[in-house]
Amino acid sequence: MAGNSAQRLCDVVLDDTIGRSTPDVEHERAVAIFDLLEDNSFAPEGHDNGPYKLYLSLVEQRLVFTIKTEGDAPVATHILSLTPFRRIIKDYFMICDSYYQAIRSSTPSQIEAIDMGRRGIHNEGSQTLMDRLSGKIRIDFDTARRLFTLVCVLYWRG
Template identity: 65%
Template sequence: MAGAADSGDTATERPTGRLVDISLDEETIGRATPDIEHERAIAIYDLIEENTFQPEGHTEGPYKLKLAIKDKRLILDIRQENEAEVVLHMLSLTPFRRVIKDYFLICESYFEAIKTATPSKIEAVDMGRRGLHNEGSRILQERLEGKVSVDFDTARRLFTLICALYWRG
């Protein structure tokens, strides 16, 4: 009995600074190719499974996130699990334009390379792809600074999702 009091409930609870649901605004994002839809689903699944997501000045999580794209802006509608509004952030996609364009180009090269290229060529292209993905993730962390705290792995998964949203297929 003393063990239950000593262990505290927080040892078994998941942290509140996290996302438990991510949805995409169908009106502004629309349908995409099966490959892009697959990337979106994987990114969402990975994000929900493991993430660090804490809106600045707010500690009443966990959170739901609805993403939309409007007027070349990424809209992050952040809510509590019970749907109570937390904050709405709009981020310009302009700072991501070059890295996303380069990322798409290298992804196309990667998918072509895996069909016919040597393992060393595939590895070189993949290293470039991961480098661009990391760059986009760092840009996202910088753009979210002072708005939402995310760790690098969460930023990587969000960047994957942003790419899938930006590229409408």
């Protein structure tokens, strides 16, 4: 899918009514959006007229994916419960806190061990997101990883 320029995101917008967060979280958001726009695979089921703009927001403890074409024509809106993500996000935040503390004061081997755990939890969240979007939006695992980072940023700020 990555080779098809129509099946990709050309813009990602996070709900900014939630406000800003810590510098570490804002850095994660900026990197995830940059990486996502550089390389992604994104295809709403039944729609082949991309590239797409994705608006991510939290509404009443639900994750909202609003998809539009590059020209702002509505494509679809998908609303996902956050319940399947809550434990994963909570674990991810705890290990991220440990990671940010470790990079300031721990040995490289300690940092590497924490980072391996962080990546494992992140992969679990990414797979959960892919599963929840199945039948709605086709994405590859790298795209799911970057989107999961953005979900975490929204959740953290919300």
